[in-house]
Amino acid sequence: MTDTDELVRRNADFVAAEFRTRPALTINPSGNMMVVGCVDPRVDPTRVLGLEPGEAAVIRNVGGRVTPATLRTMTMLGKVGAAHRDGRPSGDWNLVLLHHTDCGMTDLAAFPELLADYFEIPEADLAAKSVRDPYGSVRVDTDLVRREIRGPDFLVSGLVYDVSTGAVEVTVPPTPVPAG
Template identity: 75%
Template sequence: MTDVAELVSRNADFVAEEFLTAPGLTINPTGNMMIVGCVDPRVDPSHVLGLRRGEAAVIRNVGGRITPATLRTMQMLGKVGQAHADGRAEGPWNLVILHHTDCGMLDLAPFDGLLAEYFEVSPDALAAKSVSDPYGSVRVDVDIIRQEVRSSDFLVSGAVYDVSTGTVEVVVPPTAVPVA
């Protein structure tokens, strides 16, 4: 079992080996990127995608899904970014939705009430969420972003990580979000 003392010891190593070697990080990601991914410990988006510290903001939740709560979190982070606009890198903002194979969401499929509450929908609307198919669910979530986010400087893409091979497949290439 990993305990808090072990974590504090690892932190000391982090400070000595990494923290002091990356000065000048800002609250805005240097890569103008946000990743939404699953909490599954096999699928750490920073590690799987080779992100450097400070390169992307990472939101993790059950299934890596775009839920009303995720949208609210993104909205709050957008306000933080606006408050620090002088530290934002030039270019479009990139949102990558990363789902994965063998997700625990499959185990939740029989629990309609729980899933309906999570997605803040009625149980009869769950089929449209594609809970049992990571390729379908990433398309659903990209569509939600395209409907809910209105910015001329925003790209969204969707990918699936295969936990058995370690590879990432782009399912929805980077697409500009329509501004209505």
């Protein structure tokens, strides 16, 4: 079992081996990137996608789904980023949605009232969320982002990670979000 004492020891190792030697990071991601992924411990977006510290903002939730709460979080993070414009690199902003195979979200299909509450929709609308299919769900969520978020130089893409092979498949290639 990993306990708090073990975490503090690991942190001391991190400080000694990595933190002191890495370049200073800014509050804005150096890669102009935000990744939304699942809380499943097999699918750490930074490891799966080979991201360096500070390269992307990462949001993790059940299923890596774009819910109203996720959209509110993204809006808040946008405000934080805007408050620190001087540290933002130029170029397109990339939102990457990362879903995965064998997701526990599929187990929640047996609890429609819970899922309806999670998505903040009526139970009758759950079929449109493609809860049992990560390829379908990442398409649903990229479409939702394209409808709900506006901005110039903003791309959204959808990836599916296969937990049995470790490979990522591009399901929705980087697509511009309509401006204003």
